[in-house]
Every structure is written in structure tokens, then in C-alpha cells.
Amino acid sequence: MKKLVFYSFFILLIYSFVSCKNEPQESTITSNSQDSTIQEQTTPNILQLEGQPISLVVTTQKAIVRAAPSIEAAEIARFSKGDSLLFTNRISEFNTAMKLEGVAYNEPWLRIILSDNKMGWIYGACINFDATQQVQLKEKVLDQRAVALFGASLAQQIAVYQKEVKTARTLPAFRTLYSRAQLLKDSLEKQMNIYLKTAHTFPDFFWLNELMDGLLVHYIESQNKYYLFKDLRVWQMISTQTDALEDDQFVEVLLASYPSDSIAFYFYGWQLPVDSTTMCSLLGSNIHIDVLDKIGVALDSNGYFNAEIKTIKQALIDDIAVAEHYWMPLEQIQQELNAILQKKYTFLSSGDRIALKTRRQLLQKHVENNIAVNLFEGQ
Structure with a gap:
């Protein structure tokens, strides 16, 4: 009997020893004022x-x-x-x-x-x-998530972009960063919307906002589509990091083009969507003339942002010249249009001026020309 008890105790002792050796133990961190190091123990899970x-x-x-x-x-x-x-x-x-x-x-x-x-x-x-x-959790989770979902190349572009946001100190650096932001926007929007079409339920990509300053993820429910929009207040902050004026003036054009919340939406601030099929011009609210004034200041000889500025200018002129619906009363519309023509902006082409003058004539007989005005009052 004594032998049986002894052997049972001996077997239990061996089992306890083996169990302790096989139990996973957590890694620990020791730190001092200089750095922190991870010290691995038996099984660093x-x-x-x-x-x-x-x-x-x-x-x-x-x-x-x-x-x-x-x-x-x-x-x-x-x-x-x-x-x-x-x-x-x-x-x-x-x-x-x-x-x-x-x-x-x-x-x-x-x-x-x-x-x-x-x-x-x-x-x-x-x-x-x-x-x-x-930051450590970001590297372990969000950075790796970007690689898994968008591929190593696009994830690397995100990392480079974010680094340049922090280090842009010259006008050429700002110009490069703005171009990179547009490339990221196009690439990520494409990939997000592919997932949106193939996923069983709604995939959440708002975590990308933690990886990219100056770009914001938005989901437009009516279109069932993801967008990346520029946060212009961040871009204004980045522009102040340089000694140049050109980037500041360019951002002022952007801010005037999106005056409500400083987010570069998929339609401009001088446009107002009434429903899924009707877009109203806000001519008469003085947004157009404010943008044109800032364009006049921003267009410069070195041409760093002239392509983007001219695109904005053309979109604004087209809004005035071809809109079929106007939100403001006719009197306010005519006042702002007359003020624009009186300004004699040198950057407006002869074609732009002809289009604006033609629109002024058509607005005088807006009912006969099937142009709706004063939609604010429901007319």
C-alpha cells in the first residue's frame, strides 16, 4: 500500500512539472528613459x-x-x-x-x-x-490591415503619404503631396467599392481615417458608394508649414469652393442637390464671385496649381451658364451675375464671357427658356 501511494505521488509530481513547463507565458516589457524592449519568455504568444x-x-x-x-x-x-x-x-x-x-x-x-x-x-x-x-497597436492592426486588404504597394503609398504630411516644408513638397493624395483617393475608392459590391454585408472602411491626415472616408448611402474627400482645414494647416504663398492661395480657392464644412465633397459648394435627379445652382448667394476673386489671386506665373484652379474655374462657369435650376430669387441671381461681368477678370476667356452674357439674356425670360428660379420658395 505504501508503495502504491509513493508511486501515485511521484506520477502526480512529474505531471505537475510537465504542465508548468508547457503552459504558455506572456511576454513582458521592460522600459527605461531611452527605449523599451520586449523580453521573450518560454512561449511568447x-x-x-x-x-x-x-x-x-x-x-x-x-x-x-x-x-x-x-x-x-x-x-x-x-x-x-x-x-x-x-x-x-x-x-x-x-x-x-x-x-x-x-x-x-x-x-x-x-x-x-x-x-x-x-x-x-x-x-x-x-x-x-x-x-x-x-502607435504600437496601429502598427500591429491598422497598418497590417491595409496590407491585407489593399496590397503591399498601396499600403506603402499610404505610409509614404502620411510621412510626407508631417514633413512637407516647401512648395514643391506640398505640390507632390497634393498629387499623391489624388492618386490615393482614386486607388482606394476603387478598392473600397469593389469590396462594397462583393461583401455580404456593409464593410466598414472608416478606420482608414486613422492612417491618412487630410483625407476622410465618406459613405454616400444614396449612391451606395465610398468616397475619400479632402479635409481642407488640414490642407490649410499643411500649407502654413511652407514659406511660399502659392499653396496658401490655392487652399483659399478650395475653401471658397466648399464653404459649408471645408470638406471637398463630390459636388461644389455653389451646387445644391434637391433630389437624386435635380442639382440647383446657388448663383445669387455670392459663392461664385468669392471663388472667382480668390482664383484671380491664386493664378500665378509658376503654375504649380493652375491646372486644378482652371478646372474649378470651368466648373463654376458651367454651373452659371448651363444650369436649369437656380435656388435663389431672380433678382439676386441677376445681381451676382452682373457683378461678375463687371469685374472683368483677366483669366476668363472670351468664350467664358460670351457664355455668361448669353445666360444673363436667357434669365430675363427664364419661363420661356425653361429655366427654374427661386426654388428656395418652391417656385
Whole structure:
């Protein structure tokens, strides 16, 4: 009997020793005033990130919290889009390939704390956060997400763009940055809308706002389409980083063209969509003449932004000359149009002037010419 007890105790001791050796342990961070280093222990499955705990926002329709960083782990909680969670600065060192709402991801797991003080793990693709508060988390989640969804080349362009936003100090650098922003806009809009058409549910791309200053993701529900719009207040701030005046004057043209919220929307500030088929001109509200005044200042001999400015000018002239619907009363429309013609802008071509004068004549008999005015009053 004594031998049996001894052998049982000996086997239990060996089992406990082996279990301790096989249990995964978390990596820890030690830091000093100079730098921080990750010290790996037995099985470095988990990383501990630096910084204060930050809030995560659920961006998928549902998000499952599990007991461990694995799709096979038990579910311990479930959250919905818009819910806030507290990140505890622990992240899985490995990624898990998973398809969510029709989009394929390959992201790590993040440890969060629940309201009952229990810890759980949520999949990275389910959340968004303020990237300025946690740079390490941004690199592990958002930067890798950009690579997974848009490819290494486009993700690298995003990184280069963001670096140039911080370092643009000359007029040529601002010019290059503005051109890069347009290329990013075109490429990312194309890719986002491909996902939008093929995904089973609505894929959320608003996390891109954390990667690109000066570009904002918008979803236009009526068109079922994603856009990237320029945040002109950010571009104004970037222009002040240079000693040149040309970029400041160019941004002033842009701000005058989008006066309501300083966001470069898919239609100009002198246009007002009444419904899905009717676009009104706001001639008579003095937006047109304000833009033209700033164009006169901004057009310069070196021509850094002349192509963009001339595109804006032509769109404005076309709005006046060919619009079939005007929002303002006829008297105010005629007042602004007469003021534009009296200004004698040197950058207006003879064709522009002929178009404006012709429109003035047509407006005098707007009913006979099927031109609607004063839609503000419902006429």
C-alpha cells in the first residue's frame, strides 16, 4: 500500500512539472528613459504594448469576445457595432485568418476588460481606435490591415503619404503631396467599392481615417458608394508649414469652393442637390464671385496649381451658364451675375464671357427658356 501511494505521488509530481513547463507565458516589457524592449519568455504568444489603456470601438455588426485568442475558444460576451471596449495593452503575437462580413482579414487578437472585470479576447478586424493614442497597436492592426486588404504597394503609398504630411516644408513638397493624395483617393475608392459590391454585408472602411491626415472616408448611402474627400482645414494647416504663398492661395480657392464644412465633397459648394435627379445652382448667394476673386489671386506665373484652379474655374462657369435650376430669387441671381461681368477678370476667356452674357439674356425670360428660379420658395 505504501508503495502504491509513493508511486501515485511521484506520477502526480512529474505531471505537475510537465504542465508548468508547457503552459504558455506572456511576454513582458521592460522600459527605461531611452527605449523599451520586449523580453521573450518560454512561449511568447502574447505581447504587452506600452501606453495607457485606450478605448476600442466595435465596427462590425457583431463582435464575439472569447476566453482565449482563438476562434475555437469559448464565447464569453458579444457586442454590437458602436459599442466601446477597453483595451488592456495585450495583443496576440500571432495573426488569425478569418472572413468577416464577406471580407478576408488576417489580424491579431486584442485583450479587453469586461464590465464584470473579466478579461476576454476580441478579433482585431472587429474594432477601430484612435491611432494617435497607441502607435504600437496601429502598427500591429491598422497598418497590417491595409496590407491585407489593399496590397503591399498601396499600403506603402499610404505610409509614404502620411510621412510626407508631417514633413512637407516647401512648395514643391506640398505640390507632390497634393498629387499623391489624388492618386490615393482614386486607388482606394476603387478598392473600397469593389469590396462594397462583393461583401455580404456593409464593410466598414472608416478606420482608414486613422492612417491618412487630410483625407476622410465618406459613405454616400444614396449612391451606395465610398468616397475619400479632402479635409481642407488640414490642407490649410499643411500649407502654413511652407514659406511660399502659392499653396496658401490655392487652399483659399478650395475653401471658397466648399464653404459649408471645408470638406471637398463630390459636388461644389455653389451646387445644391434637391433630389437624386435635380442639382440647383446657388448663383445669387455670392459663392461664385468669392471663388472667382480668390482664383484671380491664386493664378500665378509658376503654375504649380493652375491646372486644378482652371478646372474649378470651368466648373463654376458651367454651373452659371448651363444650369436649369437656380435656388435663389431672380433678382439676386441677376445681381451676382452682373457683378461678375463687371469685374472683368483677366483669366476668363472670351468664350467664358460670351457664355455668361448669353445666360444673363436667357434669365430675363427664364419661363420661356425653361429655366427654374427661386426654388428656395418652391417656385
